[in-house]
Amino acid sequence: MTIVLGGGISGLSAAYYAANNAKNSAVILLEASNHLGGWIRSIKSPTGAIFEQGPRTIRPVGLAGRNTLDLVENLQLSNKLIHIGSSHPATRNRLIYSDETLHLLPSSLKGVFKTTSLLDRPLINCLWTDLTAPRTSKEDESIYDFVQRRLGQDLADKLISPIICGICAGDAQKISVNFLFKSLFEAEQKYGSIVKGVLVNRLKNIFSKSKDDTGKKDNESTNLRLTLADVAQKEHWALWGLQGGLEQLPQALADNLRERGVKIQTEAKCEKLTFKSNCVELIINGNIQECSRVISSLPAKNLADIVREQHPALSAELEVIPTVTVAVVNFEFQEDVLPLQAFGFLVPPKENLPLLGVIFDSCVFPQKSSTVLTVMMGGAWFEKFFGANPSEEHLLTTAIDHTRDILRIEEEPVAHNVAVLKDCIPQHVVGHTQRIKRIHDYISTHHIPLGLCGSSYQGVGLNDVILSAKQAVCDIVRER
Numbered sequence: 001m002t003i004v005l006g007g008g009i010s011g012l013s014a015a016y017y018a019a020n021n022a023k024n025s026a027v028i029l030l031e032a033s034n035h036l037g038g039w040i041r042s043i044k045s046p047t048g049a050i051f052e053q054g055p056r057t058i059r060p061v062g063l064a065g066r067n068t069l070d071l072v073e074n075l076q077l078s079n080k081l082i083h084i085g086s087s088h089p090a091t092r093n094r095l096i097y098s099d100e101t102l103h104l105l106p107s108s109l110k111g112v113f114k115t116t117s118l119l120d121r122p123l124i125n126c127l128w129t130d131l132t133a134p135r136t137s138k139e140d141e142s143i144y145d146f147v148q149r150r151l152g153q154d155l156a157d158k159l160i161s162p163i164i165c166g167i168c169a170g171d172a173q174k175i176s177v178n179f180l181f182k183s184l185f186e187a188e189q190k191y192g193s194i195v196k197g198v199l200v201n202r203l204k205n206i207f208s209k210s211k212d213d214t215g216k217k218d219n220e221s222t223n224l225r226l227t228l229a230d231v232a233q234k235e236h237w238a239l240w241g242l243q244g245g246l247e248q249l250p251q252a253l254a255d256n257l258r259e260r261g262v263k264i265q266t267e268a269k270c271e272k273l274t275f276k277s278n279c280v281e282l283i284i285n286g287n288i289q290e291c292s293r294v295i296s297s298l299p300a301k302n303l304a305d306i307v308r309e310q311h312p313a314l315s316a317e318l319e320v321i322p323t324v325t326v327a328v329v330n331f332e333f334q335e336d337v338l339p340l341q342a343f344g345f346l347v348p349p350k351e352n353l354p355l356l357g358v359i360f361d362s363c364v365f366p367q368k369s370s371t372v373l374t375v376m377m378g379g380a381w382f383e384k385f386f387g388a389n390p391s392e393e394h395l396l397t398t399a400i401d402h403t404r405d406i407l408r409i410e411e412e413p414v415a416h417n418v419a420v421l422k423d424c425i426p427q428h429v430v431g432h433t434q435r436i437k438r439i440h441d442y443i444s445t446h447h448i449p450l451g452l453c454g455s456s457y458q459g460v461g462l463n464d465v466i467l468s469a470k471q472a473v474c475d476i477v478r479e480r
């Protein structure tokens with residue numbers, strides 16, 4: 001029997017892939033809270049608008065992007081899927097708020113040659129900075145240091161730092177470049193420059209793709225059905241979501257699991273894990289339960305707590321993967337109150353504002369004629385701006401005052417929702433790749449029947465955590 005710990009999207013996905021695998025006779029999923037889906041939560045405002053408290057959009061690209069679309073198709077959610085393409089204003093228009101001004105980032109090749117108001121130089125100049133910067137050999141460093149070294153401090157401060165706030169609510173001075181921008185870092189390490197490395201890799205890809213295409217053409221006539229992922233690629237989707245809210249994804253997964261006989265227990269907190277010679281013993285709400293293998297989708301810190309007694313060295317590695325807290329405030333305004341149709345704006349940390357950024361939800365996926373915005377605050381700077389226990393009232397006024405000031409909105413919102421998401425985003429700091437390797441090595445050398453998935457390990461995006469669940473199931477089945 002396989003027990004999956006955690007009923008967020010990665011735990012539900014792990015149970016789904018485990019149930020698909022014939023070798024897994026029985027699968028049980030245990031979730032500590034009374035809610036399935038973890039950070040995914042879609043709330044209906046009193047006026048009927050959808051407020052996403054956690055994730056809202058998913059990128060369809062790459063292996064992980066295709067995998068999620070396959071899952072959506074298998075769960076028969078394709079008819080609820082909404083998407084935008086590469087020419088949509090929310091794809092093209094991305095803003096940064098710096099020096100009391102909203103700056104539009106270039107979205108075309110022509111724009112890259114023009115001096116941007118954000119940087120006082122054309123973006124193309126950075127390529128020259130990179131080509132002339134000296135090569136430095138390193139195992140890892142912060143994204144900030146890497147960008148400052150290769151592309152210039154202005155880019156590190158005004159462009160990359162806010163982008164990192166948008167990706168993981170984190171501090172670019174701490175996040176690992178060898179983890180988050182692995183291919184760029186490797187390009188520099190191998191070829192002495194990002195530009196050279198990227199060009200060489202592009203050329204290699206073009207050659208290998210043309211070989212692949214020759215092979216594919218022979219099979220084309222026999223495989224005419226396009227998958228959802230094929231359609232997304234063919235139509236150049238940039239982002240997708242679900243009509244009515246992303247929470248339908250974990251709900252559909254849970255329904256599918258129940259239909260296939262997977263037992264889902266909520267309010268079932270795992271308090272201790274002990275790996276014995278012939279089984280795994282779990283303490284769940286004070287009661288003992290046994291199984292043959294465990295897949296943990298818990299945040300690394302929670303897993304550290306429950307394995308500490310038997311495996312203190314493993315626990316010590318898991319425990320130090322940091323997390324940040326984000327305050328999320330959703331607003332609805334009755335009219336169209338935005339100065340520009342865009343995805344939203346990000347705020348560089350050097351502006352010293354409590355806002356990480358604001359997403360223009362109703363530009364991405366329109367909701368009637370109203371404007372829906374989501375303000376993200378705090379992250380790596382949560383305590384600095386809000387202390388340990390800010391009131392809802394304080395968070396609400398901070399969000400509304402700054403947003404109205406920056407976007408010059410005069411109207412009052414007609415609905416809102418405030419939430420503090422404690423420790424919601426793991427931070428993959430410098431040295432993360434090596435730490436993850438040590439964790440996996442420990443598990444495999446001690447022959448522990450434990451698979452790991454979720455946002456603490458291989459990336460925080462929904463695509464990453466769903467793929468990590470599939471991988472964890474493959475790994476644990478192969479081990480046995």
Ligand SMILES: Cc1cc2nc3c(=O)[nH]c(=O)nc-3n(C[C@H](O)[C@H](O)[C@H](O)COP(=O)(O)OP(=O)(O)OC[C@H]3O[C@@H](n4cnc5c(N)ncnc54)[C@H](O)[C@@H]3O)c2cc1C
Pocket residue numbers: 005006007008009010011030031032033035037038039040053054055056057058059268269270271297298299302326328421424425453454455456459460461462463465
């Ligand atoms: C504000 C915000 C916005 C985001 N936006 C996007 C986005 O637009 N696109 C995107 O791709 N990604 C986005 N993400 C990232 C993405 O939502 C998360 O990485 C993902 O939801 C994490 O899922 P998970 O299953 O790994 O973890 P979680 O959702 O944290 O699930 C873990 C579960 O384990 C349970 N648990 C903990 N301890 C125990 C225990 N001892 N026993 C049993 N159960 C336990 C918890 O209750 C929880 O339900 C966003 C994240 C946040 C916070």
